Amino acid sequence: MAKMTMVQALNLALRQEMEKDDRVILLGEDVGVDGGVFRVSDGLIDRFGAERVIDTPLAESGIVGAAIGMAVYGLRPVCEIQFSGFTYFNFHQLESHAARLRHRSQGKYHVPMVLRAPYGGGVRALEHHSESREAYYAHTPGLKMVIPSGPRNSRALMVSAIRDPDPVIFFEPKSLYRAFREEVPEEEEILPLGVPVKVREGGDMTLVAYGAMIPPSLEAAEALKSNHGIEVEVFDLLTISPLDVTLIAESVRKTGHAVVVHEAHRSFGPGAEIMARLMEEAFFYLEAPVKRVTGYDIIYPLFARENAYMPNAKRIVRAVRETLAS
Amino acid sequence: MPKTPLPFSHQSEYLSILDENGNVDKALEPELPEEFLLKLYWYMLLGRRFDERMLNLQRQGRIGTFPPLIGQEASQLGAVAALKPSDWMAPAFREALAEIWRGKSMENTILYYAGYDEGGVIEKSRNDLPLAIPVSSQTLHAVGIAMAIKYRGQPDVAMTFFGDGATSEGDFHEALNFAGVFQVPVIFVCQNNQWAISTPLAKQTRSETIAQKAASYGFPGIQVDGNDILAVYSASLKAIERARSGEGPSLIECLTYRMGLHTTADDPTKYRDNKEVKMWESRDPISRFRTYLLNKGVLSNKKSQQYEEEIKTEIQGVVERSEELMTELGAPEDMFAHQYDELPPHLLRQREEMLDQWRLDQEEEKHG
Structure with a gap:
C-alpha cells in the first residue's frame, strides 16, 4: 500500500475507474493540461487523452448541463467545478434537471454524474473560496451529497459515487487535500454511500462530524479523554444526504448525549437535520439538549478572521463538557 | 421562396495608434493635454510597481493570494481614464489599477488581500462595485446600473470589465443581450489576456474575435491593441460618448496578455511556453508609452526617474500604513x-x- 494525500487518492480513484469503464469521462475548467488547480486530475489527460479529460470553456452551467446530456446518453461524467463557491452558476442545472430527470422522464432516464468541488475554509483563500454550503445540495431531493474526510475514504467514496446511478455532489475538504497521508490500497476499495462510520469508540458522548471537521473532532476526543476522562464516540457522516442516523441514534441511546460539528452555517445546516432525527429516534434517551459547534450564520470572513469563525478542537471540548454538565 | 443573403451588417474594426516601438499614427493620435498624458504614465508605472510589491508581499506571506495585473496596465487604465468620476464601474478581479485610478486607496487593496474585509470598502468618491471573483457575474450589474441611469435620465454611463474566459459564461451573454435590447449606456471592456488560467483563447471560443460577439446582440464591437493606451483610451472615449448620447452599448476587446500568474497560486509553466511570454514582453505597454512621451518631448529621462522615486516612496508608505492598520483591525466581532x-x-x-x-x-x- 502506498501512502497518499487526498489529492493522490482521488487521482487514483479517477484513474482506476477510467481504466475499468470507458463511460467515465472528466470535464471541467483546467482539469486537463493543468491537471486541475489542485492537481486532482494530474496526468490523466496524458493517460486517457483530451477526449476523455476535457478542458472546457469557462462555464459552470455549461459543464453541468453538458454532463447531464452525456449521462442521459449513457456516459458517466465526472465534472469538476473549481471551487464550490462557483457551483451557484450551475445550481439551476442541478436542481432543475440533474435532480429531476429520473422523475420527469418517469424512469426512462437517469443521471449518473458526479460533481466534484473543493469546499471549506482554513486555507487563507480569497472571497467565495472558503464556504461550506453543502446544505443547499443536501436540501435538494434527487441529489446525493458526499463529503470525505481523508485520503482512504475519499478514494473509496469516489469509486461509489462514480458507480452510483444517481447524481452525486462530492465536496472535497480542500484544507485536507495535502494535510496528511494515509495508506491507500492499490486494489479496489469501496465505501457505500449513505452510511456513516464510527471512527472512535466511547460511552459518554456521541460526537457527529464530517469532512474537515473530523481531525479537530478526533483531537477534541483525545483531549477529553486525557484531560477529563470523558470517552467520546465519534461518527464521520461521509454522506450528508441521504442521511442515515441509525448508528448514531444507537450510540446516543448508549451515551445519552450528542454534539454535532460542522463548519457550515448553523441555521438550517446539516446539524439541524441530525438533531431533528435524533429527536425522532432517540428522544427518550437524551439527557441533555444536543449542542452544535458550527460556523456562524454570517458571510464567511476573509482570512484574517477565519480562525475565530472556524470550529476548532477547543470549541468542541467546551461544547462536550457543557453538554455533559447540563 | 427565394434563398437570399440575410441583411446582416456588421463590421468590426481593429484599432492601434501606438506600436510596440512607440511609433504613433499621427492621423489617429488623440489630442491630450500634457498633464493628462503624464498622469496616465505615472499611474501605469504605479500599477506596475504596486503589482511587483504585492507579489513580493505575497511571497513573504504578508498578504494572501492575489491576481497580478502585470502587462494589462494600458488596457484597464486607458478605459477608466475616459470615464467621468460620476460614471459607474463594475470590475472583475484583475483591475486593481483601474480601481486605484478611480480612487481606491492602495492601503485598502493590501488590506483586502491580507484577509481584512475592511479592504473592500468603496470610498465615497467613487461609484464602483466591489471587485467580482465569480467570472462574468458583474457584467449584468453594470447593465442594471445602466438601465437605472436611463430610467432616471442621468448623463452617466456604466463600464464593466471582464476577461476572455468570461465570454463563455451565460451571464456575459445575458448582459450583452439586455444591453442590446434595452439600448442602455453601458460599455463592456474585455481584457482579452489570452489565458483563462490554463485555457488559451483558442479553446475558449471559436469566434475569430471577441469584438464580433457584440454583433449578435445588435451593437458595435471594436478590437484594440490593449497594450496601446492611446488606442484603448480613444476607443473607450468614443464608446462612452456614444452611450452618453443615448446611442446604446458598445463592446471593446483589448488584446493584451497576462504576463504573470493567474493568481499567486498558479504555475503557468505547466501549460504555456515561455517563448510566448517573451514575445509579449517586447509589446510592453509601459515602455512604448514612455518612448512616445520621450519622443514627444513631454517626458524626460530625468522626470521618468523622478516618477520612479516618487512611486517607490509612495508605495513604501502605503505598505507601512496598511500594516499599521492591520494591527488596529482584526477584532473578530467585526x-x-x-x-x-x-x-x-x-x-x-x-x-x-x-x-x-x-x-x-x-x-x-x-x-x-
Missing part, C-alpha cells in the same frame, strides 16, 4: 458587521458566543 441593515437577535447572540469562544481559545492557548 466579522458580524455589514450582514444586514439590523443584526437579527440570533446573530446578536452568536456574536456574543463567538467572542466568548474566541476569548477562551486565547486564554487556553496562553496557559497551554
Whole structure:
C-alpha cells in the first residue's frame, strides 16, 4: 500500500475507474493540461487523452448541463467545478434537471454524474473560496451529497459515487487535500454511500462530524479523554444526504448525549437535520439538549478572521463538557 | 421562396495608434493635454510597481493570494481614464489599477488581500462595485446600473470589465443581450489576456474575435491593441460618448496578455511556453508609452526617474500604513458587521458566543 494525500487518492480513484469503464469521462475548467488547480486530475489527460479529460470553456452551467446530456446518453461524467463557491452558476442545472430527470422522464432516464468541488475554509483563500454550503445540495431531493474526510475514504467514496446511478455532489475538504497521508490500497476499495462510520469508540458522548471537521473532532476526543476522562464516540457522516442516523441514534441511546460539528452555517445546516432525527429516534434517551459547534450564520470572513469563525478542537471540548454538565 | 443573403451588417474594426516601438499614427493620435498624458504614465508605472510589491508581499506571506495585473496596465487604465468620476464601474478581479485610478486607496487593496474585509470598502468618491471573483457575474450589474441611469435620465454611463474566459459564461451573454435590447449606456471592456488560467483563447471560443460577439446582440464591437493606451483610451472615449448620447452599448476587446500568474497560486509553466511570454514582453505597454512621451518631448529621462522615486516612496508608505492598520483591525466581532441593515437577535447572540469562544481559545492557548 502506498501512502497518499487526498489529492493522490482521488487521482487514483479517477484513474482506476477510467481504466475499468470507458463511460467515465472528466470535464471541467483546467482539469486537463493543468491537471486541475489542485492537481486532482494530474496526468490523466496524458493517460486517457483530451477526449476523455476535457478542458472546457469557462462555464459552470455549461459543464453541468453538458454532463447531464452525456449521462442521459449513457456516459458517466465526472465534472469538476473549481471551487464550490462557483457551483451557484450551475445550481439551476442541478436542481432543475440533474435532480429531476429520473422523475420527469418517469424512469426512462437517469443521471449518473458526479460533481466534484473543493469546499471549506482554513486555507487563507480569497472571497467565495472558503464556504461550506453543502446544505443547499443536501436540501435538494434527487441529489446525493458526499463529503470525505481523508485520503482512504475519499478514494473509496469516489469509486461509489462514480458507480452510483444517481447524481452525486462530492465536496472535497480542500484544507485536507495535502494535510496528511494515509495508506491507500492499490486494489479496489469501496465505501457505500449513505452510511456513516464510527471512527472512535466511547460511552459518554456521541460526537457527529464530517469532512474537515473530523481531525479537530478526533483531537477534541483525545483531549477529553486525557484531560477529563470523558470517552467520546465519534461518527464521520461521509454522506450528508441521504442521511442515515441509525448508528448514531444507537450510540446516543448508549451515551445519552450528542454534539454535532460542522463548519457550515448553523441555521438550517446539516446539524439541524441530525438533531431533528435524533429527536425522532432517540428522544427518550437524551439527557441533555444536543449542542452544535458550527460556523456562524454570517458571510464567511476573509482570512484574517477565519480562525475565530472556524470550529476548532477547543470549541468542541467546551461544547462536550457543557453538554455533559447540563 | 427565394434563398437570399440575410441583411446582416456588421463590421468590426481593429484599432492601434501606438506600436510596440512607440511609433504613433499621427492621423489617429488623440489630442491630450500634457498633464493628462503624464498622469496616465505615472499611474501605469504605479500599477506596475504596486503589482511587483504585492507579489513580493505575497511571497513573504504578508498578504494572501492575489491576481497580478502585470502587462494589462494600458488596457484597464486607458478605459477608466475616459470615464467621468460620476460614471459607474463594475470590475472583475484583475483591475486593481483601474480601481486605484478611480480612487481606491492602495492601503485598502493590501488590506483586502491580507484577509481584512475592511479592504473592500468603496470610498465615497467613487461609484464602483466591489471587485467580482465569480467570472462574468458583474457584467449584468453594470447593465442594471445602466438601465437605472436611463430610467432616471442621468448623463452617466456604466463600464464593466471582464476577461476572455468570461465570454463563455451565460451571464456575459445575458448582459450583452439586455444591453442590446434595452439600448442602455453601458460599455463592456474585455481584457482579452489570452489565458483563462490554463485555457488559451483558442479553446475558449471559436469566434475569430471577441469584438464580433457584440454583433449578435445588435451593437458595435471594436478590437484594440490593449497594450496601446492611446488606442484603448480613444476607443473607450468614443464608446462612452456614444452611450452618453443615448446611442446604446458598445463592446471593446483589448488584446493584451497576462504576463504573470493567474493568481499567486498558479504555475503557468505547466501549460504555456515561455517563448510566448517573451514575445509579449517586447509589446510592453509601459515602455512604448514612455518612448512616445520621450519622443514627444513631454517626458524626460530625468522626470521618468523622478516618477520612479516618487512611486517607490509612495508605495513604501502605503505598505507601512496598511500594516499599521492591520494591527488596529482584526477584532473578530467585526466579522458580524455589514450582514444586514439590523443584526437579527440570533446573530446578536452568536456574536456574543463567538467572542466568548474566541476569548477562551486565547486564554487556553496562553496557559497551554
